[in-house]
Amino acid sequence: MPVDSSLEKTADSARPHRAPAGQGIVPLLVVGGLFAAVLAAALLALAGDPVDPGVVNAYGPTVIRVTAEIGCVLTVGSLLFAAFLAPPQQSGTLAVSGYAAMRMASWAAALWFVSALVSVPFAAAAAIGRPVTSVLDTRTLINLIDLLPEAKAWLFTAAVAVVITVGARIVLSWGWTVVLFLFAMLGVIPVAVTGHSSNRQHDLASNSLLLHLIAAALWVGGLVAVLAHGKRTGSHLPLAVSRFSKLALVCWLTMASSGVINALIRVPLDSLFTTSYGVLVIGKVCALTMLGLIGYLQRERSVRDLRAGGSGNLLFRLGALEVLIMLATFGLAAALARTPPPAVFAEPDPVELRIGYVLSGPPTLARLLFDWRVDLVYGVIVGALAAFYVLGVRRLRARGDKWPIGRTVSWLAGCFVILMATSSGFGRYAPAMFSIHMETHMMLSMLAPVLLVLGGPVTLALRALPPAGKDGPPGPREWLLAAVHSPVARALTHPVVALVLFVGSFYVLYTSGLFDAAVEEHWAHVAMNTHFLLVGCLFYWPVIGVDPTPRQLPHLARLGMVFASLPFHAFFGVILMSMQTVIGEQFYRGLGLPWTADLLSDQRLGGGIAWATGELPLLLVLVALLIQWSRADEREARRTDRRADADGDGDLKAYNAMLRQLADGDRP
Numbered sequence: 001m002p003v004d005s006s007l008e009k010t011a012d013s014a015r016p017h018r019a020p021a022g023q024g025i026v027p028l029l030v031v032g033g034l035f036a037a038v039l040a041a042a043l044l045a046l047a048g049d050p051v052d053p054g055v056v057n058a059y060g061p062t063v064i065r066v067t068a069e070i071g072c073v074l075t076v077g078s079l080l081f082a083a084f085l086a087p088p089q090q091s092g093t094l095a096v097s098g099y100a101a102m103r104m105a106s107w108a109a110a111l112w113f114v115s116a117l118v119s120v121p122f123a124a125a126a127a128i129g130r131p132v133t134s135v136l137d138t139r140t141l142i143n144l145i146d147l148l149p150e151a152k153a154w155l156f157t158a159a160v161a162v163v164i165t166v167g168a169r170i171v172l173s174w175g176w177t178v179v180l181f182l183f184a185m186l187g188v189i190p191v192a193v194t195g196h197s198s199n200r201q202h203d204l205a206s207n208s209l210l211l212h213l214i215a216a217a218l219w220v221g222g223l224v225a226v227l228a229h230g231k232r233t234g235s236h237l238p239l240a241v242s243r244f245s246k247l248a249l250v251c252w253l254t255m256a257s258s259g260v261i262n263a264l265i266r267v268p269l270d271s272l273f274t275t276s277y278g279v280l281v282i283g284k285v286c287a288l289t290m291l292g293l294i295g296y297l298q299r300e301r302s303v304r305d306l307r308a309g310g311s312g313n314l315l316f317r318l319g320a321l322e323v324l325i326m327l328a329t330f331g332l333a334a335a336l337a338r339t340p341p342p343a344v345f346a347e348p349d350p351v352e353l354r355i356g357y358v359l360s361g362p363p364t365l366a367r368l369l370f371d372w373r374v375d376l377v378y379g380v381i382v383g384a385l386a387a388f389y390v391l392g393v394r395r396l397r398a399r400g401d402k403w404p405i406g407r408t409v410s411w412l413a414g415c416f417v418i419l420m421a422t423s424s425g426f427g428r429y430a431p432a433m434f435s436i437h438m439e440t441h442m443m444l445s446m447l448a449p450v451l452l453v454l455g456g457p458v459t460l461a462l463r464a465l466p467p468a469g470k471d472g473p474p475g476p477r478e479w480l481l482a483a484v485h486s487p488v489a490r491a492l493t494h495p496v497v498a499l500v501l502f503v504g505s506f507y508v509l510y511t512s513g514l515f516d517a518a519v520e521e522h523w524a525h526v527a528m529n530t531h532f533l534l535v536g537c538l539f540y541w542p543v544i545g546v547d548p549t550p551r552q553l554p555h556l557a558r559l560g561m562v563f564a565s566l567p568f569h570a571f572f573g574v575i576l577m578s579m580q581t582v583i584g585e586q587f588y589r590g591l592g593l594p595w596t597a598d599l600l601s602d603q604r605l606g607g608g609i610a611w612a613t614g615e616l617p618l619l620l621v622l623v624a625l626l627i628q629w630s631r632a633d634e635r636e637a638r639r640t641d642r643r644a645d646a647d648g649d650g651d652l653k654a655y656n657a658m659l660r661q662l663a664d665g666d667r668p
């Protein structure tokens with residue numbers, strides 16, 4: 001795609017902001033990165049890491065890990081800056097600052113790609129306890145990759161990074177920048193769910209580390225991008241900085257809470273000062289406290305100074321100090337990731353080893369309803385969904401606007417169903433028993449979406465969020481509108497696409513062997529839950545959603561979608577009930593749960609659940625749809641009556657005139 005050369009010369013907005021240049025960012029990153037790598041290696045040497053002989057094997061993985069993490073956060077942060085911190089041009093093309101950030105994203109992703117690729121043989125060598133040179137021949141490496149989740153995770157990360165390296169070079173439009181940003185976030189996931197996270201309580205450990213790493217990437221990478229490209233935004237600098245400042249606060253809180261949860265899983269409080277692992281954790285708490293204090297100064301002084309038209313000098317100076325501390329903390333983190341946690345906990349039993357926690361007995365109704373174990377990822381998502389909705393309703397009420405209570409109830413009930421499916425006893429037993437897994441699947445894909453789309457969240461957001469104004473830089477309201485009207489949303493809400501995704505994924509997941517491959521992985525359960533929820537929302541949004549969809553379907557077509565899906569659901573339930581092989585047998589048998597000795601019966605029960613609980617919500621949808629249809633007819637009739645009153649039955653007169661004309665034409 002050709003690039004307008006004027007982009008290189010002018011700032012985003014005509015009135016440039018008097019901010020100092022950010023050219024020092026590359027030396028700062030090089031010095032900080034080297035320091036982080038040396039610190040990590042030195043800490044490991046002090047801790048007496050006995051894993052591998054030789055310098056390369058002993059320190060190579062850690063140095064490469066630090067490099068990969070720095071590449072990752074710089075990529076994500078630069079894309080964040082281009083997508084959401086620096087406003088694009090009116091035409092939708094990136095402005096100068098966004099374009100510069102994309103260049104940086106491409107370079108950072110190249111670094112991320114190379115270090116992720118190099119991490120593959122290191123991960124393989126570490127897993128079998130041999131020097132890295134012994135796994136370098138292609139056949140051995142391929143065999144090991146096939147066996148080792150960590151090596152696979154790095155390979156996946158490398159694939160994501162290479163796409164970003166190329167994509168960030170060619171993308172110039174705002175919409176594609178957002179797509180690349182979301183795609184880059186995928187690269188954070190594999191590292192978070194492997195390594196130390198795969199030991200005891202691995203569900204909580206993986207989820208908290210995932211939140212920790214996402215927050216680190218947005219915060220550290222976002223700050224570097226603001227320092228590097230902020231001045232190019234010209235008079236938009238205060239806006240970019242104030243947006244980042246709000247995000248930084250959320251990231252700080254997320255890092256603190258997720259870091260503490262993660263640490264407590266691995267090291268008991270009384271071992272904090274007596275073990276290498278504990279001391280490193282204390283080091284990180286100190287770093288986060290320092291960063292919190294500097295962040296406070298930034299909010300109180302630099303951001304205010306910028307808003308008042310100041311030079312921004314303080315922001316850039318304090319920012320540089322923050323980046324150095326953050327990079328040093330990355331060194332600490334990498335050393336922490338390679339230091340064995342103290343061996344003070346009892347060996348986990350087979351169930352705990354495989355699903356992360358113990359089950360206290362068969363799933364009685366009381367246990368399913370009241371034996372909660374919070375899913376950190378969905379707990380955070382549901383909390384945020386409910387809180388934003390209630391804030392939106394309050395904002396409307398505060399300015400005297402009405403919002404139907406039924407919609408609020410429906411939305412909150414949808415959030416509650418998600419929480420039940422992921423964090424109550426249902427969520428606890430779902431990874432261990434096929435029947436309960438199927439129950440949560442139905443809750444997430446059939447019940448929660450129906451309730452959520454009846455809440456009308458997009459309509460609420462569009463009414464509650466302030467518009468940017470004619471020439472103002474686009475904000476959350478405009479981003480939401482762009483997402484709803486995007487070609488991706490249009491394609492996904494096409495009735496055929498939505499229907500195929502909705503019913504097709506049942507068959508693909510359970511009859512293709514995919515479920516067998518995924519059932520053992522915690523991340524796969526999170527991914528499955530996300531998939532069920534999203535395809536459910538995609539299906540029900542055009543059918544009964546309160547929000548207008550990119551394609552407005554007539555009521556008859558909506559009814560057709562529901563009827564078309566009914567037999568597929570029923571048939572799927574029947575297939576499960578009549579199957580003679582057990583899906584995910586190896587995994588379920590490995591758990592050895594005494595109350596599911598007969599796995600085929602449990603699977604048949606799952607089939608029955610899929611049939612019964614799947615059809616019920618569809619019947620509810622049919623009723624809701626018919627009510628909506630009749631209300632739409634009534635509204636149309638009322639509109640016609642009003643028009644008739646206003647123009648003195650104009651339509652009727654025109655119709656009579658036409659009949660008269662026809663009659664005159666028939667007369668000889």
Ligand code: HEM
Pocket residue numbers: 065069195196197209212213216220255256258259260262263281284285287288291326327329330333334336337338
């Ligand atoms: C309250 C403060 C913090 C605590 C308690 C904490 C705790 C932890 C723990 C327990 C891990 C998992 C290590 C393992 O796999 O064994 C971790 C990983 C990590 N933390 Fe923190 N952390 C804190 C603050 C920070 C800060 C301020 C940063 C960076 C700015 C950071 C960056 C990271 C990174 C990048 C990882 C991944 C390490 C890797 O797997 O290579 N953390 N943290």
